[in-house]
Amino acid sequence: MRRFLLVGSRAQKQGKLNLNDLAGAAGRLDVLIRGLMAGLLTSHGIRENVEIFLALNGGPGPQRILKFSGSEIKGLHANARSVAGIIGEVISEPMPPKGRWVQRRNGVYDSTGTVEDLMASFDHSWVQLDAEGTPLWEYTKSQKEIDSIGFILGDDRLLDKKYAMPISLGSEWLQGSACISICHFILDMGPSIGIEPNR
Known part of the structure; x- marks a missing residue:
């Protein structure tokens, strides 16, 4: 399983979502939506x-985390406004209790909690994409193959916290959606990646 966690530093997490201002009032939710589409959709x-x-941090209260499962989701189209509509439906609902996943529609779940708690709930490696980290392809030389891996990305702002080992896709800071596409390309080519699980 490949998991991508996109941290929205100020992404709207509750209330009515303005579909006409995703880059402004919604706290750069447009960046997260592009990442979501790059992660889940093929041609x-x-x-x-x-x-x-999607970890949403805009406004007071706990961090809200939305989960989109590729094996379950229905009705996801390659249209940012359509995806925003799904997110809008979710965040219009009351915030769930911490650590409890509430299914809002097929393949879409809603919870609250911390990035650290989410990471700890999976027994596999997590890496944080960072232009100043160790190049990912150095780990593809490992003989140890792993079945699952998680990637952590920010929005249009650099993450202000180190959650996991920093891994680089090159010396340039790229848009999150491009980073996700590159990760898919590398993993689709079939190399083994040897990174020890975070403890």
């Missing part, structure tokens, strides 16, 4: 071996 389908998590 003619959905990647069933992928889960996308």
